[in-house]
Amino acid sequence: MGLLDRFEQRVDRAVNGAFAKAFKSEVQPVEIAAALQHEMDDRAAIVARGRTVVPNVFVVALSDEDYERLAVYSETLRAELASMVREYAEEQGYTFLGPVSVSLNLDSELDTGTIRTRSEAKAAVSAGAGASAGTPRLLAAGAEHPLNQGVTRLGRGADSDIRIDDPGVSRHHADIIVGNSAVIRDLGSTNGTYVNGVRVNESTLHDGAKVRLGSTTLTFRSGS
Numbered sequence: 001m002g003l004l005d006r007f008e009q010r011v012d013r014a015v016n017g018a019f020a021k022a023f024k025s026e027v028q029p030v031e032i033a034a035a036l037q038h039e040m041d042d043r044a045a046i047v048a049r050g051r052t053v054v055p056n057v058f059v060v061a062l063s064d065e066d067y068e069r070l071a072v073y074s075e076t077l078r079a080e081l082a083s084m085v086r087e088y089a090e091e092q093g094y095t096f097l098g099p100v101s102v103s104l105n106l107d108s109e110l111d112t113g114t115i116r117t118r119s120e121a122k123a124a125v126s127a128g129a130g131a132s133a134g135t136p137r138l139l140a141a142g143a144e145h146p147l148n149q150g151v152t153r154l155g156r157g158a159d160s161d162i163r164i165d166d167p168g169v170s171r172h173h174a175d176i177i178v179g180n181s182a183v184i185r186d187l188g189s190t191n192g193t194y195v196n197g198v199r200v201n202e203s204t205l206h207d208g209a210k211v212r213l214g215s216t217t218l219t220f221r222s223g224s
Helices: 003-014 018-022 029-043 064-071 074-092
Strands: 045-048 051-053 057-062 101-106 115-120 137-140 143-146 151-155 162-164 174-178 182-186 193-195 198-200 202-205 210-213 216-221
Touching: 003 029, 003 074, 029 057, 029 074, 029 115, 057 064, 057 074, 064 074, 064 101, 074 101, 182 193, 198 202
Parallel strands: 057 101, 151 162
Antiparallel strands: 045 051, 057 115, 137 143, 137 216, 151 174, 174 182, 182 202, 193 198, 193 210, 210 216
């Protein structure tokens, strides 16, 4: 039995056969699952020998009618779709940069039975303990990363203070130096450091500045 067959059976059991009864001509959950598989295959990127990165954040757009019908089972369906994505990636030897998430959105321009998918490879960013009030910080993926030491190193290396698991980020990519102001300094990275869309070697960070390393964007907050 294939992965899509197993997915269909799990979803059908979870909602007591509701999909088989209610979705004869509209979008079937298994069609969404197949679309997500296609999205991963289509956007797979080989970043190193033996490492192929695929998207981990997916948005599925549905028509008014399909969304209304599926929304009743949204929580179950999103969980099963995310599980299917992880299983498929394991089967194909794909790698994620961060946790998998699938969301269902309404798009009134779509016809019933039509699916539109968007996806991105969103890096997981990890750091130490949370910031106290007034401490400068970086915000990424809904998490806070405090700049509570004089020099904070950003990079893909395990020894970085804020580790960014993004193939476009160098092992030691940039430092942020905090004194009377905060300054970011590129460390000769391969793909460069950008502040508000401009490539910089060194730049003062002001509250709200957007720092981009590789495909990862972090927002600087001064804490004041």
